[in-house]
Amino acid sequence: MCLAVPGRVLDIEDRDGTRMATVDFGGVVKEVCLEYLPDLRVGEYAIVHVGFALQRLDEESARQTLELFAELGLLQEEFGDPWETAAAAAGADPAEEAHNR
Numbered sequence: 001m002c003l004a005v006p007g008r009v010l011d012i013e014d015r016d017g018t019r020m021a022t023v024d025f026g027g028v029v030k031e032v033c034l035e036y037l038p039d040l041r042v043g044e045y046a047i048v049h050v051g052f053a054l055q056r057l058d059e060e061s062a063r064q065t066l067e068l069f070a071e072l073g074l075l076q077e078e079f080g081d082p083w084e085t086a087a088a089a090a091g092a093d094p095a096e097e098a099h100n101r
Contacts, residue, residue, distance in 0.1 A: 003074060004049040006062035007032065009042050023048060026066040 007023035
């Protein structure tokens with residue numbers, strides 16, 4: 001599943017002519033393109049889908065959405081360790097699989 005997830009902009013930089021941001025998604029930090037929201041600022045929240053910030057979001061809505069996603073396990077599904085996810089789907093013990101890597 002590919003969700004649009006709210007995240008908070010931690011910093012912004014220009015990378016080869018493209019505005020990029022480091023964004024915190026409830027503890028998971030990823031790089032995000034800001035070309036669709038060129039006026040987004042550090043500290044603001046945005047809805048991010050497949051690496052692109054698409055829409056500005058207020059802090060309260062972002063926090064509520066992140067809490068709901070976490071409760072439903074969607075953040076783990078979206079950002080979790082793919083090895084653990086594959087092992088769990090195969091019925092293996094994720095801790096044992098991590099140890100074997």
